Amino acid sequence: MGERVLLIEDDSRLADMVGEYLGKAGFHVIHAENGTRGLALHGREPVDVVILDLMLPDIEGLDICRQIRARSDSPILMLTARGDPMDRVVGLEMGADDYLPKPFEPRELLARLRAVLRRSRAGAKPDVLRYGRLEIDRGGREVRLDGTPRPLTGYQFALLLALAEHAGRVMSRDALMDAVKGEQFEAFDRSIDVHVSRIRAAIEDDPKKPRRVITIRGTGYVFAKAQD
Numbered sequence: 292m293g294e295r296v297l298l299i300e301d302d303s304r305l306a307d308m309v310g311e312y313l314g315k316a317g318f319h320v321i322h323a324e325n326g327t328r329g330l331a332l333h334g335r336e337p338v339d340v341v342i343l344d345l346m347l348p349d350i351e352g353l354d355i356c357r358q359i360r361a362r363s364d365s366p367i368l369m370l371t372a373r374g375d376p377m378d379r380v381v382g383l384e385m386g387a388d389d390y391l392p393k394p395f396e397p398r399e400l401l402a403r404l405r406a407v408l409r410r411s412r413a414g415a416k417p418d419v420l421r422y423g424r425l426e427i428d429r430g431g432r433e434v435r436l437d438g439t440p441r442p443l444t445g446y447q448f449a450l451l452l453a454l455a456e457h458a459g460r461v462m463s464r465d466a467l468m469d470a471v472k473g474e475q476f477e478a479f480d481r482s483i484d485v486h487v488s489r490i491r492a493a494i495e496d497d498p499k500k501p502r503r504v505i506t507i508r509g510t511g512y513v514f515a516k517a518q519d
Contacts, residue, residue, distance in 0.1 A: 293317040294339040294408065299329035299355065300370065301347050309342070312397040313404070326350030330358060338365055340408055342400075343387070345371045345378060353382055360386030361469035362453075366407040370395075420455050422516075425494055425503065427455050434494060441493040446471060447486050451494070454504060454514035463511040487512060 296318050300306045303324065310320040321336060323329035326347045333341065341359060345352030356367055369382045369390040379390045388407040391400055420427040426435040432448050434441045443451065453470035454462060462470075464483045487506075491498040505513050 293319050295337060296320045296340050296342060296404070297323065297329065297333055297336065297338040297365075298342045299323045299326060299347065299352075300342070300344045301325055302344070308397070309400065313401065316401055318404075326352070326355045329355060333359055333363070333365070340366045340368065340404060340411070342368050342370060342404070345369055345382065353378070353385060356382055356385045356387050358469065361466070362471065364411070366411040368400075368403060368407055420452075422455065422458070422503070427452055436494055443490065443493055444486075447490050447493075450483070450486055451490050451504075451514075454512060458514045459516040461507045461510055461513045467511065483512075 294317075296313060298306055298309060298320055300309070300322070301324055306322050306324070310322060313320050321332060321338065323332050326349050329341075329343070329347075330350075332338075343352055343356060343359075347355070352369070352371075356369065359365060359367060367387040369379070369387045370393055371378055371382075371390055372393040382390060388410065389403050391403055418428065418430045420429070424437050426438075428435070429452065432445065434443055434448065434451060449471040450467060453467055467483055487504055488498070491501050491504055494503055495501045503515055505515055507513055
């Protein structure tokens with residue numbers, strides 16, 4: 292099976308055309324007819340790239356772009372029929388990798404799709420993040436300290452991974468909740484504090500004096516770049 296494309300597009304005729312064309316080029320296309328279904332599919336289906344229409348009937352395409360980027364590095368190719376260049380600029384600033392105005396030639400879509408995939412593979416992140424004695428294994432969804440697995444729930448693993456992927460950058464509770472939306476839903480931001488305390492119990496030498504996950508008072512948390 293070829294690389295998996297999530298196409299979020301409400302125009303069924305266009306979606307059928309794109310699906311058929313990309314299918315002949317060796318891609319496996321998963322179609323979502325609206326933003327709600329697109330986000331749900333992205334949360335549970337492994338995909339290599341997202342083609343996202345900005346004008347959808349239920350959720351603003353730019354908001355979908357923001358939510359996908361908060362939890363995933365999947366390349367995003369935007370489709371837009373809007374004439375305002377600022378939509379494209381905002382989309383790119385939110386993390387989209389490229390855009391293609393409608394109407395478009397299928398050959399150009401294919402060329403741009405392959406280009407964003409090449410760039411994504413060239414900048415692919417390592418499967419295992421290493422910070423001194425601490426290892427975070429993306430593929431295995433396991434955290435190890437001095438080579439020994441440390442017990443974390445799936446939600447806590449996702450939370451730690453989000454912090455580690457933004458090492459040195461302060462993340463608010465809202466940003467962290469966005470980053471782990473694909474995991475078990477937590478309704479209140481104070482729950483982040485509870486999970487962080489459990490993460491510290493698993494990975495810190497002294498959870499009361501954390502050196503890896505640091506609290507920034509009134510703002511959120513930061514994962515320290517320097518590790519022992």
